[in-house]
Amino acid sequence: MSIDYIFTAVFDPDQGPVLQYQFPRTGHYDFRFLAEVMLPDRIHERNEDWLQFFLHFHEDLQSFSLFPSVTKAIKGPDGSKVYHVLNVIHTKREQLAKRNGTLSAMAICTSFPHVQVLKPLLDSAWKRFDASPSSLTLEHVFKELCSYDFNSFTLDVSLNSSVILTLNDFHRYINSESQSQKSLMRTASHSRSFHSSDKKIPPTKVLLSSSTYGKPGTITCEVPTVFLPECVGEYDISNLIQTFINSSLPLSKYTSSLPIDEAHTNPIIVLINSLLLQKRVLFLTSKLPAHVLTSYVLSASALASGASGLLQGYLNMTFPYVDLSNVDELLKLPGYIAGAMNPTFQYHQDWWDLLCDLDNCIIHVSPELTKKNMSFRNLELIASVPYNQLSSINKLKEHTEQQLISDLQKMLIHRNKELLVRWRIRSYLLSFIRKAVSYEYMFLESSPLNPHIEKYKVEGFGWFWPDRTSGVNELSLMAGKFEEWRKTKSYENYCHRMANTDISVALYMDVSYHLDRLRLQAVSSAEAARIYLALEQYIQTDEDITYLLSLCPLHEGGLTIISYGLYHISTIVREKVVKLLEKVSRHKYGQIFFSCLSEVDKLMYASIKSYLE
Template identity: 25%
Template structure:
């Protein structure tokens, strides 16, 4: 992992003095060069003496008032924050503890210790920080800070894998503990079959496909060869000793008598190794990383296992590998949702078009999401609550708005997980701040737009919100430059939480045919159905990972909707693909569609009208500018180029009665553009297992057209060339897996017959054949 070796930049120690208040006692290894009183008050939150232990989080180098200026400059690292003028963001994890002691004045002593780190997953340092503060209570000296500083910076993560965005998306939505196992262990370069190394822009030749199908047929007999999907190379004799007839016979008997067999075992990397050794020149074939079976495997590849040694104690550390910069700490969306879910939550205050997208029936979580993306000033109040609980809710809200860090950015830059009265004027002047407080005075005197009370779950919209956040008039459809008429009917991409076209039509019926929103709202609106689905999943004890994935989908669909809105109202878009449908031109050339998919144009107009105000609110924020930059960068640098991949997969997944020509073009385009590892990962990131995985692709195995079936087999063969593709193939049901193997075998047999017909000499008439004197028949031993 490419990261700074300095995991801990500073260690701070603060104490509460009954005469002087909160005091910053130590700063190691040097003073930060910022307001010491501010740091002390952040480390010793209000009411800390009422809590035996509490955790708080705050940031440095975030805004001009909390910039650090140490005498000795920190290690030079490029700025990763949205504002290039500020230094690299430092995350501060603080532990405050109260120890009751009758010998002390007021009967207790309160101390806090904090570490400043560049890692957003700061929760991994909690165990060592606990030990260090205990150490300081027993022996209060700067030596404790020095030991903590040295221990953290001695932690070794140099061999931790650095995952790409698509790899993170795949990892975070699966519970398998062996994903990307090959990235954790020493590797050896082994030749890869030609099927997986074909040129990106060229479909595999029949010869290469033949080699791949030979490997595919091995799945018929490889169910008992290994218990792992990624295995080391086996002896050559194991591969060559069994004939194809024996393999087929073994598979037939096994499929009849054993339902729970492994079907894609020999589809591992080792099958390519064995195939590559069957008479082919390995020197001309690129290499693929293969696991070293003798190395130690991680127990869970979601984390990198390392350790911190402090005062002779070795503390195991599990560093998460799939987090994004907008995800800080161990937040919980489930806690945020359950805190602000009806009937416990009551929304009060005036209605605002940016916030109340479903009138008075707007779900509280959706209102909070709307406030986050439109840049409203938000306060989370936790009166007589631990400051750590308030900070966790703030960080969860930031993740909610950003799509769990995978879609949008710019939330952490304006977040203050714990804020105090000390520097109130500074952070209240940050546009669209997201602050957590414990002092109830902010409700009456604070300059906020939306207040969320953690204690009783109520949400209050400020009475003067129309003054602080005036609503701009919406663009008029039909204005110069706008798109008036669209051709083609787009079906199938139902909003999150809605299944099928009937629900889509029902949820969008709250608007009349002219696209005007029903001011009274509807209980069965799209957003309400989505939230009912989320709450139901939580009640059935689905995990945090699923909830995060659903909100990532929700935010992704929102930004794709914005692109359609800009096209219809403004004439063009820079935040997404232009909207078009599949069409065949006069000269016979077919063109794939792109953009968001709706049931029909009427439902598109209705949904755009519902979301128009919050879209306009978002378009006036820095987050929108950041997203446009990110989208343009992604289009220029992503592995799969030239078409809207999401659009094609949604068409395959949800649209009924797709034209055969469109299906064929989609599958051919996928085969031609999914060849390398990065392209495979980008495709699989859009096919999460909890939504069916590869099912939209494997339905092509049963299409009536042979060409579409062949394209599907070609694509699955490429996926099988990589360990991550094998994992996804193993997620298919037995029927789809067997269909893949059967068709691969059939294609190989046909190719084999065709080659023999071209290469073998003509066979004479069997009736004129005379056996030799050495044949069994001539010796009288024939039957």
């Protein structure tokens, strides 16, 4: 890993925040604007704090900025490279000093996305610099930090592989003790790259212990080996949801203009819809430390992505900390996810669409939303879908917003709540995308979200309903949300990725659609046979199997939905399912999923396979 820059800043009683030193020193770029961010509001109230934020390098302008290109912030490629900055702040109480103390900060800038794990190293670097503050000391500290190569631990795997590795609890199913011991023994002097071809499930984190400045064993960093797009920093989605899920209803004041069900929308649904439609979402606190604030902001960005990089483009509109000096640039953006510590933001309701008050655990909807363009239509877009208008929706209620809230409330008391919450958010947003595919194809006659439909060898795609009327009714109710989402960068990004997918089975059939039909519908034996035969025929490559496994989380039964085919009435279907499971069992991750099948399923598999041989 390479640290690109290191900075220090101080608070000057006469000038305010000032950038003190930087290394490497270069006259090409002006970093003086960093001082305001490195010394956040109200920092003098705490002895120490830390925060994470982003820097955007604009290649066309050859300059750094806290903000992406305004014209490209929501749609289109940004043309800028994102750097991750970790900043530690220290307050010293000194009676003889001006204002009775000093404020200082040190920050490192790197392209390494898991910069938060470097905090122990940065704390050590700060102590060394503080003992002898000078540009020469900073240079020595910079070179020491650059001696670590964290990138060598990163797995070079696909997005679906990352989803499998980070959102499944393999420790329940494999003897992880020996693997964890091996992973925890990695050191800086013996680092190596992990190869995705390894047959064992690779560790998602390694513990790095190393000596620093001649003091052995004093520094340890827990380094992630897997990267999920949009999911960076110390994010905790379950904590974000727990903070607001039982708070007052943000749309209740608009009962005179909204149907009762929409006015009573849970605050989490309001937050998810606002993030999905890329509204201006501001997190505000005047009591919590800066690192807690930035954790909430980064958690919101991860939440918007489906907790797994399912939707992308949010980091370009995420600003973990902003102050009043950034307001003009912030307001140029059509949407953002930001954090602030100055109470002034609360009183400027035209600066935000959604205000997440962390001190009082309340979400506020800006009255200014009702004054824009189509008035209360803006409120309807972030409210719940009025499912009470659909007579047959209860048959598929698992994917309604009300059921999502009910599931989340149960998961929040579970021991493994963060993993379960992430999976649930991912499945909810995946159902939204699939309904959007159905909407586009039904009303627009084609879907950029899935441009391969016309070439499908197996009929069926998107979402499914008990009958066509039910589908038309639900999609009509959701039309406003779909049309608003179609204007966003996350929509454009998803369309681009689908058009360029390297998953061959996705060119022939909608695997997610057919798996859910097996799970949720009482399909006929003929229909089940058609699905199982198609899965065996078109799932051929390792990446196809990886994609299949990413749709079959272990805590929801894993490959059980496939093993049902072992009991099909047709001998041909049973034999094809055995062949499909055999392919999966040879896969680097599939072997674990296969081992998690019930003993009865394994016996049936072995019996049919023995007969075939």
